[in-house]
Amino acid sequence: MESAVVSGLQGLVLGITNLGLGQVIMIVIASVLLYLGIRKGYEPLLLVPIGFGAILVNIPLAGMMAEDGFLRFFYDIGVRTEIFPLLIFLGIGAMTDFQPLFENPKIILLGAAGQFGIFLTLLLALAVGFDKLDAVAVAIIGACDGPTAIYVSSKFAPHLLGAVSVAAYSYMALVPLIQPPIMRVMTTAKERQIVMGMTKQPVSKTTKIVFPIAVTIFASILAPKGAPLIGTVMFGNLMKECGVVERLKSAAENDIANIVTLLLGLCIGATMEADKFLRAQTLLVLGLGFIAITLDTVVGLLFGKLMCLLTQGKINPLIGAAGISAFPMAARVAQVEGQKYNKKSYLLMPAMSANAGGQIGSVIAAAVMLSVLQGMGIVAG
């Protein structure tokens, strides 16, 4: 009897005796993520489940990511198979209105320039010693698009998934802090004061319905490896625009998106085990992620300046910074910065066009990159 009690008590203290310093540090980091999500409101829908998942996975002996672990089950069916990010894309497509893009299609090019940080960061990641596929996973933070970053990193570098996801979502939330100083450095006061004329052009319902179908066929043929990304976004958008599958659209943007966001967040947190996360490599990923988003902004602004030059001053280069996928935050930043220098300047609509271009641009950039990698034989067909 006495020995049974002692054994039982030993079982109760096993967790404490197996608690390592790394796990304590990770629980503190997870608590910071929870604080940022709950108190500061930074991407709470993702940071709260990520933070909680990170706590769960760092509880000693709980076996959350063991073969039969609770979180491992969801990780295997949703992240390893890349299903979760694709289902999120379905919801994003159902929530996205491409109207601003239809009104000024040329501005979509800013959405391409806003992705150049991905490719420039790829070179930097290779320079600091990441291997090819790890560098691709790190560089994709520059898409400034959480689901794209998760899709690509879970495909090529699942061991970096936690760091890449946390970097992607944290920097997206910090866009209003990261971009303004770069915007001020990269543009002149005269450029920032440009007032953009924007005529509201009516767009037919047929155009809005045909657009996602045409983009899916057209872009997927050009970059077939990205067809799952392009297809899910555009299918979501088709459900929104066609107006005859309201229940499905509602499920995609609410029920499915909510359930998947919850499970995806927990699974990302579950990849943040102390022995995998507390490495110098994680700091490098966070640093390169910051550089990627900075480069996106710089190249977007440079392209904005080029468009300003080509249109003889009709385009305010500030909207170039909105050519990233963080929607609608980046557009709001451009509007706020423009208003600081000219009260008569209303950049929100053109910046929304650039921002919508950035949303498509991030998916297209990932699709193009995957197809180039496939063509080079780096990834299987």
Added chain:
Amino acid sequence: MDIWTFGLTVAVLGMSGTMLVLWLLSVLIFLLKKIFPQATALTETKKG
């Protein structure tokens, strides 16, 4: 393939490919708007 050949190839093809596809999408939007004009806009154009 060495890492620099890999990196430069992906970077150059990635940037130019993304730019090309998005430019083609802008052309696609332009064509869709021409093929399927908004009814009221069409009426106004006819009236004008």
